[in-house]
Amino acid sequence: MKGTTVRPRALVYGDVDLNMIDGSAIWAQGMVQALARAGCEVTLVLKAAVRTGRLVDPLRALPGVTVRSPHAERLVDGSRAMAPKRAAAVLARIDAEAPHDLVVVRGRDLAAKLAAGPLSGRLWTYLTDVPQSATELTTADRADLRRIADASRILLCQTEELRGFLEGAVPATAGKSVPFPPVVVLPDGLEPRAPGTPDGRALRLVYTGKFAPRWNTYEMTSLPRQLAVRGVDAELHMVGDKIHDDPADPAFATRMRTALESGEGVIWHGGHARAEAMRLTAACDIGLSWRHPDMDASLELSTKVLECGALGVPVVLNRTPMHERLLGADYPLFAATEDDVLDALTLIGKNPDVLTLAADRCRSAAADFTLDAAADRLRAYLTRAFPEPSEQVLAVRGRRLRVGVAGHDLKFFTRLLDYLRSRSDMEIRVDHWPALKAHDEQRSQDLVDWADVVICEWCGPNALWYAEHKRPGQRLVVRLHRFELYAPWPKQLDIDAVDQVICVSPHYTDLTREITGWPAGKVVTIPNWVDDAQLDRPKLPGAEHHLGMIGIAPSRKRLDLGLDVVEELRRDDPRFTLFVKSKLPWEYWWIWQKDDERAHYEKVFRRIRRSKVLSGGVVFDSYGRDVASWLRRIGFVLSTSDDESFHLAPAEGMASGAVPALLPWPGAETIYDDRWIHETPQAMAASISATVSENRWETDRTLARTQVRNAYALDEVCRQWTDLLSGHSQTTPSPSRS
Incomplete structure (x- = not known):
């Protein structure tokens, strides 16, 4: 996307046949509509030759949407649907005609093929066909994903x-995974079902989609007959024409077709365009999405359930944690067995209020899955993926700004680097040093010869080298962390060759000026970033009683003080639990070789083992990049360190909707609001207890999230870096306080 007047070009392909109605075909329709509404020029490529236009024709009519049929264009031979390998080649060929900004694909096999081709880096992959549990996920699956x-x-x-x-x-999926739930779109002119119950007619049940064993579609055909035995007059409307051939049950297809054609009380409508299928659904009273228990662990949400809800048609479905969160634990139409289904339908037949309650729940749930909501979601992702160019940046010699990044460890710079690379007004090259003092000198010199601006991540040997070798007029920016401040390199740095030194907190900015004696105007603060969009996820039940610590090594992180807090809380309420996400100290050789460090942790773990209060109250979770997911269970994030340069954990907790709780390490008050800082572990525990018992947790966490977004959100920090690199940074940022 080159500017505000240019719409991003999206190429869309699903490994799905749009001649048949099922959830994946509806996904393709919804994705194309949502992308178009979000402002994209969309090209949809079809997997199969068009035999019926009932799903495709409405898309052809949309402005800004182009439908490509490789079969009709003779890009493929024969009439068979494209296999993933062939589809990957066709997509690359279509893209080569006029490259697209993003390529939205559904289908794991297809995505794996595309990952090795020219579309790599532009894929927006919709993942559904993956193993649904850790036990099913093989080593090959992990490598593929x-x-x-x-x-x-x-x-x-x-x-x-x-x-x-x-x-x-x-x-590798952490930081890239974003929510994109099913899209529910009501066709023009279709009104939801009017509230109320059948009056003097049969109860109408409806199922739309594919007919397959685990979807219990054959068992559904016996419901009208069994309900008649219970005195409930019912008929079952079945919509669809895709009957599954099951190798494990070769007779299923014949048995299913016979039941559809001759089952008592069964009306088979065959395949229909989606608008007509939804019209048939809206004319019924109850939707069926009751499936085999094997599918209860599914991590996917049925589009049909949401469509029924949008139409005012309540659904009989399995009780799962996901469905309980969607509809409430007391939703009256949960069913695990055929008898449960019959009981629920009998209850509706004899108690009309149950139907009204269930319809209201389904209608409310579906309201979060509209086309407008999907378009808003995509618009936010597009804005972040394709930042608008800056006139200030483009003013440099009438071309893109050339920015070099040099350092041995870029883990704290990754998302900033992603952002800079995404800008159409900047060109980025990286000089990655294999080790702190080791680099390819020719590569570094090539960067000097090329770049307008060089960013040295860490004020180490890399900064010394670039300060010595920079060109006249070339800008040099050095980001300094706590680690280097007390090392010898800052004293050796030619500060006259450096344009600006970046520190991540006001406290360390002041310390840097004091220790180094560098000109105050050269040392500025740009805070660490917090990926607030990734971290903002719904909390799990019970989070308000869960404390979290991220990183407990070395000993100055003071896990012992965190134990003081949770021990104090558990004396009155054993629901309080401390969750620790960290590598363990013996996993760091440079820590575990020190006698005082080993002694500290031996004492801490001995205390946990022996304390009756702490027993069962401290949980150690494995270190990993899945922090955002882990934080869903955490209601308070603790920072009990002796000292920190910034301490990202409380800020990440705030962005997740947790309440921060800090001890007063030096500089904490320059980063976090005083209300979150407590003089002692006992005061911290008292504040946490009061927050929960006085029902202030929701209010406090909302305030904390607002504060972190205002001060440290990724977009805000990226804006500050853009201003700095363009030479228009005017003020030293400061945290939002209230």
């Missing part, structure tokens, strides 16, 4: 459950 994640700009996840599972199982 890692390659897909590495090649994808964004991973679109249908549910929070799937997103969290992927981030825990495949670390």
